[in-house]
Amino acid sequence: MHKQLLVAFASVLVASAIVVAQSDEIGSVEDYDATMKEVRTTFGALNSAMDARDGDTVLSGTAKLVEIFEQVEAFWATRNVPAAAAIATEAAAAANEIRAALEAQAFQEIAPARDALAATCQSCHDEYRERVDGDTRIKAGVL
Numbered sequence: 301m302h303k304q305l306l307v308a309f310a311s312v313l314v315a316s317a318i319v320v321a322q323s324d325e326i327g328s329v330e331d332y333d334a335t336m337k338e339v340r341t342t343f344g345a346l347n348s349a350m351d352a353r354d355g356d357t358v359l360s361g362t363a364k365l366v367e368i369f370e371q372v373e374a375f376w377a378t379r380n381v382p383a384a385a386a387i388a389t390e391a392a393a394a395a396n397e398i399r400a401a402l403e404a405q406a407f408q409e410i411a412p413a414r415d416a417l418a419a420t421c422q423s424c425h426d427e428y429r430e431r432v433d434g435d436t437r438i439k440a441g442v443l
């Protein structure tokens with residue numbers, strides 16, 4: 301038990317170090333696009349880790365998503381789109397809930413929090429993303 305806690309603690313430290321290294325702001329729509337690709341990769345890895353019951357990777361993945369969605373929130377807030385910023389806040393909160401559920405060993409709460417997180421992707425994309433020639437971008441007129 302103690303050893304497990306130590307391992308969990310160590311992985312949180314590693315996750316925090318990764319987060320600090322990446323805490324740059326999203327300064328342009330190109331950065332935003334790159335950030336979303338990172339979200340896709342991280343969310344995919346998180347889902348696989350959940351299925352595999354790989355707690356360390358779930359903890360580091362959720363920490364990373366919290367950090368990224370805080371940057372996404374700032375991106376929209378500084379560009380005066382508060383409704384989009386609010387969805388990003390929800391996404392960060394849902395990622396945090398996954399982490400908290402795992403730490404509390406409340407395993408039955410993990411899947412609902414994951415679904416809540418996935419729902420934020422969907423609702424923000426419906427509202428603010430458009431597909432043009434097979435590519436996606438921020439909807440025209442939003443910024």
Ligand code: HEC
Pocket residue numbers: 329332333336337339340343372384385387388391417418420421422424425428429430435436437438439
């Ligand atoms: C607050 C709004 C918001 C949230 C929340 C959000 N996205 Fe996005 N996402 C966007 C917008 C706007 C675009 C279009 C920008 C672009 O493609 O350049 C986008 C684009 C993307 C892309 C396409 C990138 C590319 O060009 O290939 C992926 C993949 C993506 N999002 C994944 C996710 C996933 C997975 C989640 C949830 C875990 C998520 N997003 C949550 C707003 C959001």
